[in-house]
Amino acid sequence: MNSKETKERERSSLLPAGFLVLVMLPLMLLPLAAVFLFALEEGPRMFLAALVTRDALFSLRFSLIIAFLTAAINLVLGTFAAFVLSKTRFPGRHQLGIILNLPVAIPTVVVGTSLLLLWGPIGIIGKMLDPLGIQPMFTVFGVLLAHIFVTFPYMVGAVKPVLDDLPITYEEAAITMGATRWQTFYHVVFPALRGGMITGALLAFAHSLGEFGATVMVSGNLRLRTQTAPLYIFSQFESGNLAAANSVAAILAVLSFVLFSLILYWTAQSGSRKVRQG
Amino acid sequence: MVHKHGSLALSLGTALLGAAVVLWTIWPLLPVGRSTRPRTLLVYGFAIVEKTLTRSIFPAFQKKWKDRTGEELEVIGSFGGSGTITNQLIMGVPAELAILSTELDLLRLRQAGVLQTEAWKELPHQGIVNRTPFVILVGRGNPKGIREFADLARPGVRIVHPDPLTSGAANWAIMAEYGAALRRPGASSADGQALLLGIWRNVVSQAGSGRAARTQFDNGFGDVLITYEQDILGNSETGSRPFEIVYPRSTISSEHTVVAINKHIRPGQRELVRAFLDFLWSDEAQRLFVKDGFRSVEDRFNRGNPKFGTVPDLFLIHDFGGWLEAKKNIIDGIWKDKVLREIRP
Numbered sequence: 001m002n003s004k005e006t007k008e009r010e011r012s013s014l015l016p017a018g019f020l021v022l023v024m025l026p027l028m029l030l031p032l033a034a035v036f037l038f039a040l041e042e043g044p045r046m047f048l049a050a051l052v053t054r055d056a057l058f059s060l061r062f063s064l065i066i067a068f069l070t071a072a073i074n075l076v077l078g079t080f081a082a083f084v085l086s087k088t089r090f091p092g093r094h095q096l097g098i099i100l101n102l103p104v105a106i107p108t109v110v111v112g113t114s115l116l117l118l119w120g121p122i123g124i125i126g127k128m129l130d131p132l133g134i135q136p137m138f139t140v141f142g143v144l145l146a147h148i149f150v151t152f153p154y155m156v157g158a159v160k161p162v163l164d165d166l167p168i169t170y171e172e173a174a175i176t177m178g179a180t181r182w183q184t185f186y187h188v189v190f191p192a193l194r195g196g197m198i199t200g201a202l203l204a205f206a207h208s209l210g211e212f213g214a215t216v217m218v219s220g221n222l223r224l225r226t227q228t229a230p231l232y233i234f235s236q237f238e239s240g241n242l243a244a245a246n247s248v249a250a251i252l253a254v255l256s257f258v259l260f261s262l263i264l265y266w267t268a269q270s271g272s273r274k275v276r277q278g
Numbered sequence: 279m280v281h282k283h284g285s286l287a288l289s290l291g292t293a294l295l296g297a298a299v300v301l302w303t304i305w306p307l308l309p310v311g312r313s314t315r316p317r318t319l320l321v322y323g324f325a326i327v328e329k330t331l332t333r334s335i336f337p338a339f340q341k342k343w344k345d346r347t348g349e350e351l352e353v354i355g356s357f358g359g360s361g362t363i364t365n366q367l368i369m370g371v372p373a374e375l376a377i378l379s380t381e382l383d384l385l386r387l388r389q390a391g392v393l394q395t396e397a398w399k400e401l402p403h404q405g406i407v408n409r410t411p412f413v414i415l416v417g418r419g420n421p422k423g424i425r426e427f428a429d430l431a432r433p434g435v436r437i438v439h440p441d442p443l444t445s446g447a448a449n450w451a452i453m454a455e456y457g458a459a460l461r462r463p464g465a466s467s468a469d470g471q472a473l474l475l476g477i478w479r480n481v482v483s484q485a486g487s488g489r490a491a492r493t494q495f496d497n498g499f500g501d502v503l504i505t506y507e508q509d510i511l512g513n514s515e516t517g518s519r520p521f522e523i524v525y526p527r528s529t530i531s532s533e534h535t536v537v538a539i540n541k542h543i544r545p546g547q548r549e550l551v552r553a554f555l556d557f558l559w560s561d562e563a564q565r566l567f568v569k570d571g572f573r574s575v576e577d578r579f580n581r582g583n584p585k586f587g588t589v590p591d592l593f594l595i596h597d598f599g600g601w602l603e604a605k606k607n608i609i610d611g612i613w614k615d616k617v618l619r620e621i622r623p
Contacts, residue, residue: 064303121370130370138371220371221356222320235357238490239328240513262292 035253039246050247055223059232060251066140066228067208070147071201077148078155078204079197083189085156086163101153111149112217115142138220143228146214151204158200159193166192198266206259209252316350319550320542322373324360324446325489326509327534330570331355331377338566339557343550351550359487360446367392367539374543374551377407377536379446379488382601384537398537402559405535408572410508411589412454412529415495418520422501426526427458430502431476438500439481440491442609446532447488451504452613453604454530457593461528467612474617495519506532511571511585528591531573 021029039047050056085097103111119126120137129135136142166189174184212230219226221235229248236245323331336353343351356371357363360379367373368390378384384405387393398405416424422435430437440448452474459465459473483499485491488506495503496519510523536558538551557563564574573580580586598604 061303061306064299068303116369122368126370135370135372137369220366221358222354222371223356224352224354227356238487238493239325239357240489240493240496258295 032253035246035249038242039250042243046243047247047250050241050243051251053244055227056232056244056248058224059227059229060248062227063209063229063252066143066147067205069144070151070208071205073144073148074151074155074204075197075201078152078200079159079193081152082156082159082163086160100156103150104153108146108150108211108213109217112146112214115146115149115214115218119145137218138222138226140226142218143215143226146218147208147211150211150214151207154203154207155200158203159196162193162196163189195266195269199263202259202263202266206256206263209255209259316352317550318352318354319375319547319554320373321353321355321375321377321554322363322367322371323355323357323377324363324379324534325357325487326379326447326506327377328355328357328489329512330567330572331357334566334570335558335563338562339554342557343553346553359440359444359490361442361444362486365444372542373539374547375536375538375554377534379532379534380449380601381405381533381535381595382449382605383446384535385602387537387539392539392541393537394540397540398535401536401555403575405537406533406575407536407558408508408564408567408574409531409533410506410572411525411531411587411592412450412504413507413510413587414524414526415492415503415505415510415521416524417501418522420522420524424502424524427455427477427504427529428473430455430480430504431473433480435480435502436482436500437477437480438483438485438491438495438503439478440488440505441484441486442613445485445487445491447491447505447509448484449605449609450506450530450532452609453595453598454504454526456608456612457530457598458526458528461591461593470608471612471616474613475620478613478617478621495521507587508571508573523587525587525589527589528593529589531589531592531594533595 039050081100085093085100116137117123119129119142121127121130121135123137126135126137136145170188170192171184174188175181179187210230211228212234215228216231216234219228219231221227221231223232223235227235229252233245233249233252236242236248321331321336332355336355340351340353343349356366356373358366360383363376364378364383364386367376367387376384376387381398384393384396384398388396414424414427414430416422422429422432424430424435429435439451442448442452455477456470456474459470460467462469483491483494485494488509491503492505492509492513494500498519507523510521536555538555543551559575561576561579564576564579568574568579568583571585573586595601595604598608
């Protein structure tokens with residue numbers, strides 16, 4: 001392809017690209033810009049002052065730790081679920097697949113409520129645990145439970161298509177060559193899955209970082225205990241501290257920009273590898 | 279090859295950045311120069327008291343506790359609409375103390391079994407820590423010429439009102455509106471209902487708490503807001519919208535009530551909770567409340583304070599037979615069953 005052709009193609013795609021930006025401007029780009037403009041309105045020093053409070057820093061740290069744990073747990077759990085759904089045949093497989101995807105569609109507030117109705121002090125299991133002094137809700141554990149629940153489908157969704165596309169002949173070939181099930185997984189399936197697993201874990205991490213609906217129900221919104229960054233933003237906004245809310249919001253926006261850049265990078269990487277393999 | 283170098287630098291940069299974020303995140307968890315975990319007190323409160331508690335009352339009490347026992351104390355709070363907080367308490371959050379906007383919410387805690395007795399009634403002032411009258415907030419220059427609650431029923435006045443389902447302020451505001459109509463000479467309950475109907479036809483936005491409603495008003499929603507006088511006096515520096523306060527002739531004085539949730543208080547914490555409760559009614563704490571625009575339960579702290587406006591006819595929830603009666607006959611009986619139904623049939 002010569003450079004003239006490339007240029008022509010670039011020029012002809014300017015129109016739809018320009019249109020996309022025009023549409024996205026009021027929809028997404030300007031609102032996001034507003035967060036940054038407001039956050040920086042009174043200068044970088046005020047921005048830092050609003051950010052470097054004990055509550056704000058705690059909420060950011062807490063969110064990052066929860067997101068990491070969520071991603072790590074779902075990496076194992078989600079990959080396992082995808083493997084079972086894709087490689088085994090059992091009655092009710094499709095229905096189970098649908099149920100595992102539910103958290104994408106049902107409001108996260110409902111996820112939070114359902115957890116409370118099960119594990120909360122007045123919940124079905126929680127009622128029995130309460131006299132023993134075990135209280136999973138309104139603790140770090142409750143927040144983690146909600147985040148695993150909510151981000152689970154993203155992990156499965158990233159890994160299962162790769163597994164579905166993986167020709168069964170590869171595994172059969174490995175087994176005929178005398179590989180054990182585990183060896184087949186480790187040497188044949190896992191390398192093909194790596195891109196999907198990383199994408200899935202990053203997606204789970206990103207969704208956990210921004211999770212609000214379920215967290216607000218199960219965390220008790222305790223500052224310095226269970227208050228995640230999105231909850232902090234909401235509380236501060238509700239009580240009129242726009243500067244504090246915006247500074248943390250700006251940090252979250254930057255973080256998720258970096259995360260999704262990584263996700264795109266990894267998807268592209270695993271895509272090109274597949275092409276090379278093919 | 280240049281491309282290879284570029285991507286190597288990129289991955290190295292990303293890895294370094296990632297490592298820095300990880301290190302920063304887990305820093306407080308590392309055993310570097312860490313003292314023992316301080317003793318904690320867990321307080322849930324309604325939205326309006328957040329600022330005064332976290333910035334004045336908690337630090338003052340922490341200092342007092344340290345002077346007395348030598349112990350570091352950490353006070354952890356969670357704040358929201360009074361109804362929201364009450365729902366969380368019923369769901370089982372482990373709060374040791376709760377400060378709620380209306381006694382109604384305490385009665386709900388009693389009904390739900392969170393409180394075994396009406397424990398707040400055994401405290402000084404029946405558990406009331408401070409008060410504040412309900413007033414009307416309007417834009418500067420009072421462009422709509424609002425003087426009384428009755429003016430809010432005029433067509434074209436856009437009202438920001440908190441939501442009675444989750445907000446204590448909203449319940450107080452309904453009682454203020456209804457009561458103001460009822461206290462005119464010769465008025466009957468029908469006049470109260472008519473005023474509520476007129477006002478609620480004009481409500482353009484409902485917020486989860488009095489505090490959230492104020493944020494909406496500050497952001498340019500509506501022409502008027504009905505809220506706590508304290509929320510205006512105590513937060514005059516926030517909000518970009520110029521405003522002025524209208525003191526109606528008749529309005530209600532809200533009374534905010536504290537209770538210890540004995541079910542959640544371990545024996546080792548009892549003395550601490552007791553000390554905190556005592557502190558709330560001490561001269562020092564009451565002065566801190568007044569400084570932030572609350573009216574003290576002791577009149578000597580309010581008298582002659584120039585920042586408080588005058589309300590010629592200040593009434594109390596007691597005048598309606600207490601919150602149980604007011605909830606049954608007015609909030610549910612009139613506002614919910616009649617007014618709301620007529621607006622949204």
